[in-house]
Amino acid sequence: MNVVFRRMQKKDIRDVYEIELDLFDDCWSKASFLHEIKNSSYSFPFVLILNETIVGYCVCWFYQNELHIGNFAIKSDFQGKGLGKLLMEKIFELFPKYTEAYLEVDVSNNAAISLYLKFGFKILSTRKTYYENGEDALVMVKYN
Numbered sequence: 001m002n003v004v005f006r007r008m009q010k011k012d013i014r015d016v017y018e019i020e021l022d023l024f025d026d027c028w029s030k031a032s033f034l035h036e037i038k039n040s041s042y043s044f045p046f047v048l049i050l051n052e053t054i055v056g057y058c059v060c061w062f063y064q065n066e067l068h069i070g071n072f073a074i075k076s077d078f079q080g081k082g083l084g085k086l087l088m089e090k091i092f093e094l095f096p097k098y099t100e101a102y103l104e105v106d107v108s109n110n111a112a113i114s115l116y117l118k119f120g121f122k123i124l125s126t127r128k129t130y131y132e133n134g135e136d137a138l139v140m141v142k143y144n
């Protein structure tokens, strides 16, 4: 099994967007991913590649030691195989000096919430009707 974790590049956007469209109702546009790739001073988009196939990606913002995970996903047919855990481990390996890490997650997204709790995230607050489908978001935080 050949696993590569690297910065997202322009050539990855087509595959990343296909996964994004499949997984999210209010998905990011191709232009949003391109913006993150270009906005390199504090934006860190990554892809996880398994045997030359993009199977996951994340977009992290790191600013003055505050880490924010803005997007995080594993391709549907590769879920439940430990790749979400691996992607999260890679993020924290890259930003060992973070003081706090934030993310938002749909209140009904039990798989993601379970993963985040395993990595030490705690629920900080709820954002009412945060998502386009009217669902609330949990804001989660992990302190270093």
Ligand SMILES: CC(C)(COP(=O)(O)OP(=O)(O)OC[C@H]1O[C@@H](n2cnc3c(N)ncnc32)[C@H](O)[C@@H]1OP(=O)(O)O)[C@@H](O)C(=O)NCCC(=O)NCCS
Pocket (backbone or CB within 6 Å): 023, 072, 073, 074, 075, 078, 079, 080, 081, 082, 083, 084, 085, 086, 104, 105, 106, 109, 110, 111, 112, 114, 115, 118
């Ligand atoms: C959430 C997501 C990233 C998890 O990735 P994954 O590769 O499937 O997760 P893993 O196989 O690494 O499992 C890690 C942990 O996640 C949780 N988990 C994963 N699938 C789960 C499920 N179907 N039900 C409940 N918990 C689940 C478990 O806590 C699991 O730990 P365990 O194996 O010790 O039980 C993935 O399901 C996904 O991309 N979902 C769609 C997009 C999404 O919701 N992104 C997050 C937006 S905030």
